[in-house]
Amino acid sequence: MNAPDLWSFSLDCYARPGVESACLTLQSHGADVCLLLAGTWLEARRVACTPERLAALRELAGHWQALAIEPLRSTRQRWKEPGLTDPPLEALRTELKRLELAAERLLLGRLQDATADWAAQTDAEPWLEALLGEGYPDQTQLLRTAARQTQPSAG
Template sequence: MCADLWSFALSTYTRPGVEAACLRLQEQGADVCLLLCGAWLEQRGVGCVPERVQALQQIARPWQMQVIEPLRRVRVQWRELAQQDESLAALRERVKALELDAERQLLARLEALVLGWQSGDGVGQPQWLERLATEDAANLDPDALQQLRVEVTGT
């Protein structure tokens, strides 16, 4: 089990099928950083209650909307042009690196929030993935969410 959220996110993302599942969920509007945090909390047995879900969302949403998504839009917008322009391709790679750095910062902010939440604290049920995906649940691919769950929890 990974002690910190960043290491957990990296090791989880490299498991078979997880990257594809995360990209599908992201395309459907899910905040993958938030879902990975939820999976980490679930694996640690931290209880899931509405107040905790809300606290995580209050940190994630503004950062996602104001920092990560604008970088992602530029990177995606430049994808086709960058295939024919080496200079633009190099700039696009720098934007991609910034996007990853922004995601790492978000994960660090989320981890800082949850440090006081004890594993096995008996509060609520560890159903973080469903709760954090609730707002987008109607639009999210249930198979992708299940793939993430299986790779993280084995269930």
């Protein structure tokens, strides 16, 4: 069975117990969840992290985050409390959430396309520490465990 595409992998991984909470915690500390999921996917596929690859993916993700995802997320979050008492605003907020998810899906597709020719290696360097640093061992381990559970079984 072929490895899942990045979008399918991300949906499955994110749905694993504890992953959503870990990702939101990391996001609140400045991490890009799409980039983390891409790094987890690459690591699970044994694709080595190099400074050049990391810089390329950070640039790609950073541009799309600033252009599309962050403006949608910021507005959606600003409307959270007022939406509690204003049903039409809450409906618009729900639409923003749908658009934010669509923008994230586009980013994950772009990240997958950018990595299409990166082959697996037996001595692959890890992605998660490169993306997060050493300060998040619990979240890093949780993502790696979820990635192992997300991979199709052989045979």
